[in-house]
Amino acid sequence: MRELSLHILDIVGNSVRAGATLITINITTVDNLLTIEIIDNGHGMSKELLDTVCDPFTTSRTTRKVGMGIPLFKMACQCAGGQFTIDSTRNVGTTVKATFLVNHIDRAPLGDLVSTMITLISEDIDYLLDYQVDDRRTIFDTRQVKQELGDIPIDSPEILIYIKDLLTENIITVNGGRNI
Amino acid sequence: MKTIAEIKAIRDKMQAEIIDRDKSHNKDIRIIVGMATCGIAAGARPVFNTLVDEVAKRKLVNVKVSRTGCLGMCKLEPIVEVYTPNDGKVTYIRVTPEKILEIIDKHIVGGNVCTQYLVENE
Ligand SMILES: Nc1ncnc2c1ncn2[C@@H]1O[C@H](COP(=O)(O)OP(=O)(O)OP(=O)(O)O)[C@@H](O)[C@H]1O
Numbered sequence: 008m009r010e011l012s013l014h015i016l017d018i019v020g021n022s023v024r025a026g027a028t029l030i031t032i033n034i035t036t037v038d039n040l041l042t043i044e045i046i047d048n049g050h051g052m053s054k055e056l057l058d059t060v061c062d063p064f065t066t067s068r069t070t071r072k073v074g075m076g077i078p079l080f081k082m083a084c085q086c087a088g089g090q091f092t093i094d095s096t097r098n099v100g101t102t103v104k105a106t107f108l109v110n111h112i113d114r115a116p117l118g119d120l121v122s123t124m125i126t127l128i129s130e131d132i133d134y135l136l137d138y139q140v141d142d143r144r145t146i147f148d149t150r151q152v153k154q155e156l157g158d159i160p161i162d163s164p165e166i167l168i169y170i171k172d173l174l175t176e177n178i179i180t181v182n183g184g185r186n187i
Numbered sequence: 188m189k190t191i192a193e194i195k196a197i198r199d200k201m202q203a204e205i206i207d208r209d210k211s212h213n214k215d216i217r218i219i220v221g222m223a224t225c226g227i228a229a230g231a232r233p234v235f236n237t238l239v240d241e242v243a244k245r246k247l248v249n250v251k252v253s254r255t256g257c258l259g260m261c262k263l264e265p266i267v268e269v270y271t272p273n274d275g276k277v278t279y280i281r282v283t284p285e286k287i288l289e290i291i292d293k294h295i296v297g298g299n300v301c302t303q304y305l306v307e308n309e
């Protein structure tokens with residue numbers, strides 16, 4: 008995958024499948040280190056599954072025999088001089104953390120994070136996006152948006168377009184001209 | 188930086204519209220995009236975002252757009268399933284942003300299935 012934001016979309020897909028109701032996405036860039044952390048409150052994994060999950064033949068899917076999401080993200084991270092960890096506790100949740108050296112020649116760009124968020128936002132799951140670059144920061148919390156919206160669904164196209172503009176502007180501001 | 192304060196105005200406007208729309212429509216058309224690793228790698232994200240933009244632009248209030256996991260035919264991704272009262276479930280394969288615009292125009296709005304993008308005509 009050409010963009011780290013595509014990996015984020017994919018890894019969060021695992022959290023959704025694990026029945027998570029709150030998914031936190033922390034993206035922090037300080038100097039030359041980019042850290043992406045995805046924390047969910049889904050059903051978690053057993054110790055046995057966790058031990059094999061970075062291996063491409065691990066999947067609980069029934070539609071095919073290989074799971075590729077985690078191995079691909081791990082590879083993107085390690086190719087860019089970073090470190091990959093995954094922690095999980097049954098019935099508590101899972102945390103995936105990947106770091107990247109920002110100026111590493113093999114680091115994929117973060118890419119279109121806004122499109123990833125627009126694709127993810129739904130009525131039944133809440134997202135907390137905490138996006139930081141050096142000392143600048145923006146936080147987007149769907150729980151706050153839903154509170155304002157009352158009975159209007161957050162995933163109505165009109166609302167998604169509004170969120171898209173908001174996130175685009177705020178992320179550009181936080182980037183402060185840095186290429187992430 | 189923008190805040191979510193402006194969203195109240197949009198909400199009020201939509202609430203007024205929804206009262207009208209409930210009289211005439213339900214969300215009777217569903218469009219579902221496969222969004223597992225295979226779909227994402229094949230380009231499902233721009234398809235989904237194009238769909239959201241176009242549904243908003245055309246004010247297709249009876250259309251519900253959502254995403255799902257693996258639809259089981261990884262080589263044919265991006266896959267889009269369309270459910271309409273007239274044609275039931277129709278599965279489009281190898282969808283691109285251009286094709287989804289055509290599918291909205293001909294199938295969702297026009298009522299004619301885009302048979303050239305169906306799995307049987309692969
Ligand atoms: N956040 C999570 N919570 C609970 N289980 C998880 C989580 N992430 C991964 N898993 C488990 O690890 C397996 C492997 O995940 P991985 O993303 O590598 O492949 P997959 O999701 O099965 O298939 P693919 O990502 O290729 O569509 C999953 O099938 C699931 O059982």
Ligand SMILES: [Mg+2]
Pocket residue numbers: 017018020021074075076077224
């Ligand atoms: Mg996966």
